[in-house]
Amino acid sequence: MRLVATMLLWLVTTLLLAVAVPAMWAQRNVVSEDGYAAFSASAAEDPQLQSAMAAELASQIISFAADNGYTLDREMVRRGTVAYTGSAGFPGQFGQANRIAHRWMFTDSVQREAGTDRWFIDIAPMLNDPSIGALLGEIDLDVPQTLTVPITVPETTGLHPGRLRQVSTWGPWITVGTTILTGVFALLTLAASRSRGKALAALGVSALLVGAAGWAGLEVARGYVNDALNRTTGDIRVIADVVVGHAEDSLHRWFNLTLAAGAALVVFGVLVALLGGLRRRDA
Structure with missing residues (x-):
């Protein structure tokens, strides 16, 4: 027995x-917002992610400038974003920018802020970095407090804001x-x-x-x-x-x-x- x-x-x-x-x-x-930000920051030390993020930031800067009536030289912008994502400050800012993605999944606050069910990452903190701001400052472009980029859509993933709220609880x-x-x-x-x-x-x-x-x-x-x-x-x-x-x-x-x-x-x-x-x- x-x-x-x-x-x-x-x-x-x-x-x-x-x-x-x-x-x-x-x-x-993952569940902890601070932990996820730190986790994202450590992932941002990967050169492959830095290269992809530089390309994405360049595209967003050019698109943002075009929406405001400016035409930017893509190669010049890309050099600036590559220098930025390779800097020591980028991982921490990438981690902070990912907080909006975390809130999207673990709360419903992003749905109220963005007015949509799409999954976003906020790149405004990165565009407000002095190295990036210098590019935009030359043409007198002010970056808004929030500039979100869609990651996925619920039609194909089944994800929606606040889906994991119970997990965080x-x-x-x-x-x-x-x-x-x-x-x-x-x-x-x-x-x-x-x-x-x-x-x-x-x-x-x-x-x-x-x-x-x-x-x-x-x-x-x-x-x-x-x-x-x-x-x-x-x-x-x-x-x-x-x-x-x-x-x-x-x-x-x-x-x-x-x-x-x-x-x-x-x-x-x-x-x-x-x-x-x-x-x-x-x-």
Whole structure:
């Protein structure tokens, strides 16, 4: 009976850990607005994203100028935007600009501000950077406080403002709850087991299973993500692809840490079990 209880507790611990690890990553990097801004800023250090963003900014500047009756030299503008996206200040401003995309998904405030269901990123903070502002200042063009660029449309993605509002509400509770429950059930597994060493090794196996399952899940999810990315085009498609790739790399690191912790726990558990066996034999 004790063995059955231990196995059941171990299984529940494994399932909870499988929820807790990606939930902690998502809460830190996606659900949290500040976390998402920091995550976007780190993705903006990628040269491929910088190149695509330079092209997108150049197009938006030329279009903005044309709407105000000015014709700009594309090559001159592109040189300016390339210099800007390669600067040390760009990643932070890209992260701040992505806040509107986060609010679009996790609140309904952007719908009221923009009056539309399309998904936008606000590039006004970037155009107001001194290096970009110098280009526009030469022709006396003032950038508005908000200048949004559409990313996707709900007809093809099923997304709409505030779609993940419940996630932002319940996500932190789920993350904290599953993390605490994982620790509680791990301790219960240790308490119920006749051998602490074997129980520790079994918990290490749990972490190994979760890490391996995470890697496999990412491979499966990539196909669905690619389908969603294919609904965007041009430079925005490249930018989105880099951000998604950055998310995958980050998740891989989390799962690698889970695997490493699991392996360490297995080794520690085996050592504890061996030492316990030696003590019993000497006694």
